Amino acid sequence: MRFHCTKKLLDMLNKSSKLLDFDPLPVQPVDKVTNQDELNDWHASLTEVDGSYIATFINDLTSFPVVVGLFDLDNIYEAFEGFENVLGEVMLKQKIDKQIVFEYLEDLEPPILTKTISRAKTGPLSAVTIDAQNILYEEGTTSFDPVEVTIALSETPRVKNGKAFFPAENWLEIWDERSKLEESYLVSTGSDETLTEKNLPSQKDWIAFYEVVDKIKKETPWRKIDDDELIAVKDPESEEWTYCSIMGRLGEFSGIGLFEGDKGLKSLVKVYSVDHFIPEYQLKSIQDCLLLSYVSRSEIETDNYDRLQKLGLVENQYYLLPEIMKHTPGFVPWSILSQAEVKRATLILNQVLTVLNNLTYADELPRLMDGLVTSRYKQDGKWETSERPLPDLQSLFEQEPYIFGNDLVLHQIKKAPKSPLSLQVDAVHAPAILQEHPEERPYYPMITLCVEEESMEVLNAVTYPETKENPKHILECVVEVCKDMRPKEIIIRTQTIEWVLEDFCNKTDIKLVVRERLPEFDEVVSHLENEFS
Template identity: 25%
Template sequence: MITKDGSMIYQFKMTIKDSKPPVWRRILVDSQSTFAELHDIIQLAFDWENEHLHSFEFREEPVYGSNFYYIENTLEEFQLPFKKTLSPAEEILEDHFIEVKDKSNYSYDFGEDWELEIRLESVLNPDPDALYPQCIKARRDGPGEVHKIWWLKDQAEETEFDHKAIAREVDEALEPLKRPASNSGQEIPNEEWLRLFKLADDFNKLKPWKRLYDDQIIAVYIPELDDYAFCSILGRNGEEFGLVAYIGQVGLKNLYTLLNDQIDSIDEFARSQSAIQLSLSDREELEPEDYEIIKSLGLSYRGKKQWPLFRTYVPGYYPWTLSKESSYILSIALEEVIKVIKRINTMPFELPDSTNGEFFARTLNNSEEYNDAVLKIDWGELLNYEVPLVVKDLDIKGVQKQFQKANISLEFDSFQLNEPVQNKPEERPFYPRMFVAADSSNGMVIFHDMLEPGPFTEQIQYTFLKLVENINAIPNNVVLQQEAYRHLSPLLEQLNIQSNVKETLPNIDELKQGMLNNLPF
């Protein structure tokens, strides 16, 4: 039997029955997900459109006879007295997948009779910095909403597939569902903590803030990420000391905002960061858990701004303690930054001006050894990427068929609330995102919705469709700010809605200030 302390990660192999060669997906899922959530994952992973009924089938002990039960949505008038049925919205995976190799039969579209075998392959520790579900491997394209008999014939004749590309596409399709694992926590071994504190001590002794400003960035390549940690040294102003490693492309966008003085709100910037931070802090700034780690390692610190404090930042989530992966990333970044600082202290040299997109970098050569390089970033390419239309064509056509254009002009915007919410004890708190629409003519708020953090493009496009359904009309004009317009414009074009971009939205701004000032509520 699986033993667990909080949420675990289930590695499932999902295979379409009767497919030859087999069509399957290997997907990592939070063990505390509901079966309703697992159904959504399956639909996206196999390119289905959620247009038909579905059911999960399990066999109860003993394994002989007809001892089955089902997890499905069944209208009360159609429930059979002899059929044991549970609600997919209420049942969670770990209560039904008890042992590795446990399996369930998933049926979809009872006319076409699609069937999946869902087998639990292994149980993994969650990574608090990772988002789930994840597709880690896939074989062959999903069927979509086609006749099963035709698809089985066609797929058997196809021979060439880029399986890695298919896995990437499936994982991208899962983006709207990705979340941190519930109660995620992965113990960092003491030897790794000791290594990290030793690096923090070495960094502190070098006092790099005496020579470097926080806009003199050192980029360190992290092989496991196949990307860079962009390291900014804090302390030149004599107030906050330490190092912030901005992680990957999201972190790089954070850094651009910082380097070019485009921060409108420090709090909003902090909530948008993808970063890992070492702070040299005062004793009273440590949480009890931070002090307990130091004490358990037999370490001691004295004085102001001498206590190492480590935090991770994930966009939309509350700052949190390190995971095993983030401790590894920070250790590599600190090691390479320390090497550079020692050289600067003995043989001073100038770092490139990072505001122009040039970074002094530590990269790996063919011998897997770090050496110096100059990393050039095209800020325009990074920031002005083409935003895709992520709403399905079927959803757009459905809205156009069901709702008529109306002579309505709406303000539409999104903002994060400034008080974190925690769904479960020990789960990482998050900052809810509000989507609001107001009638431009009278200022009346006619729609609002609150979501957990997720991919912004998907959220704003699907929420706009929800707005249309809520008001039973397609507005002929929408007034937005620039960032919302960038992510919503592909959908507005499809719906033939006019748009105006403005710096301020008076009606929504008034609501926003009222909500932020009156929290908690």
Template identity: 25%
Template sequence: MEQLEQWRKLFDLGIEIQQVAPWKHLYDGDLIVLHLADHPVPIVVSVMGKNEECFGIAVYHTEKGQKALISMLSGMSTVVDPLSFPEATQEALIGYYNDRNELSEEEYALIKQLGYKFRGKKNWLSYTAFGIGKVARQFHPDEVSLMIECYEQLLPAFAALASGDLVAADLAGRNIHVVTSLKDNQPVVSVLPYNFEHLRPYEDIPFTNELLISKYKKKKFVDRTLEITAFYVPVVADEEHPESFACLLIGADEESEMLVFVDLMETDKELFDKVISAVGNFIDSYGRPRTIHVRLDPLVTCLWDFCSQLGISLEKEEDLIAIEEAVDDLPL
């Protein structure tokens, strides 16, 4: 019963937010930052609906989710590869305003259980939790509580924005900051411009197997460039991880545009071992490539120390042409 009351509170707040329609005033790249006392990192909020297609409030409550958001808005693929299944590319709690036919059976059942009688287009509320590499699902109880807390802080600011009464004091008093848009560099409201210094950089993983390093150093260099990336595919990892999508690790020779390795990972936690093993097998078979191109920061952290010890140049590269060509031929 208590959980249903929490859901009802969240739905009621969602209805109030819909009435002030913040998407009339904000673009999805105009980010709002909330500082909640009990949350470990500042929370980033994006308002969807300016294009009048998809309406909602997206709450990016984790560092990983915020890195993926910034990567997406800046047009750089540093966290999640764009080849990934779209559902697996973001980490956020999102409150949507849907049409009836867009609801799942579970979402519709919750609405009926709570006693709401929504009608019309974009008036049916639903709440979906996304995770990078994860299957989308309905909120857990702690996520319902977090979304309520965010909505309670956002609602007065949205109402002030709608009425034209938004001033610095209104936002600063609630620890809400409207950030300069990452899309066009134009501020929505000049209120304590916020940066993302709280986001910690990825840390390089040391490679400590001296026997393997000694073995690979005996291999000659070959004039070949490897392209490597990893992306999520629309296949559930396995019975033990039904909440996760499988991740495909793929490597291609830049000149020939031929695949040199493909490996399916059950979770991205296998990335370090899998990519080191794949590159090691390549070195055993052909020699040390002079250059490796990757576009994801997690791959840089896995390979940086390994490549440094072997004299291989590891470079960030957004356009992995060989991989793009090779993936087109895969039965995905």
């Protein structure tokens, strides 16, 4: 088995070997390992997360990903053993024949290492690495399970040559073709359901979905309730709550947002807080939901319209057509839904419809800030409706402070001349979409800006190809400014990067000010938007 490694991975493997006085694995010339069976070829990289390392791999033929870790510098050489263990466990969970798994992984000893072959191959690897980092930043390293992360990433849709696909499906199909086995092992890595063609919803799934969507449209719930009068539905299988917001009371937009779990609820709170502390330009990249909207024919997204046409539903919808889009923070809206997502959305919308059918125009539901929510859930096999407490909304935004431990930099900043200037700092999604390679998901990269408040001059800017706040990059941007002059204060936005800068400001004796709005900063970003457009 061949591993085409990034320079960083090869360098760190050498450092790890030297620490333990091992002979490093030899690196073969690229031309000796090309033009062979790509199922045995993997591109590999290494990235650091909170002081530890994870190795990411992606199969050249199928784009199937594997994530292993966590490693310290002195045991990075165990990455290939970890790869074997994780991939073996995942393949067995996929019901692939044990003998096939054994024979495939047996070819791993010893691993053949080369440099990366081309940028076209490293593009998909970069996408997997970024997604793995985001999962770790969101869930923390203490609960990191490489098998579960690998399964999750294998079920994340990718794009190649303009077409979407699921890596898990590609992986299973290639083994089916080569082994000539029956469908006994063609099972989704995330459930016990047999994979449908391309793991996408069937026509029956979509018809059931659009039936309830049409019923909700006829019910016109946006005339009865406001968008902060939520309806929560508990999935009987996953036991996850989905918080549903019915939008359109003001008449400008009609639809329903389905916000799943605590992360969805946090996104929902952010969306409702736009008028208070999150600028409008960030709205497109903070939503974490499935958004069902009713739009005109001239506005509907192409994939949604094509699907309605194939189902023969366009003529039945008259003027407003239903559009369903998946919104994920940091990524462009996505029209590709899995079968599980469509079935779950259908279940949730049917329960929302039940609540709506029992409402009159005089009824009022609890509002988001009341701490209560109208809820639908199964109890003893029967669906029930009641008002239940919401999770503590403040706790959704609490994060442990990031500890700044570079004593040399702290010393340099304390020695820097004091300045009366006030510095506005924030990390936001840049007003541009990146898709450097055809197989990468289009996303909004992060940009950290340090803006002098009075003059609105940008003193420093750091961009990075990630979709979430990275404390190291934020501090990198701030440190470069503070080394030359120590500002009177650093001003940040409410519920954003206080957890990143709190310890740094304490140790450098710089006042940290938290405000709901940063109008000067927002005007700078507005100018950036105009330049990108």
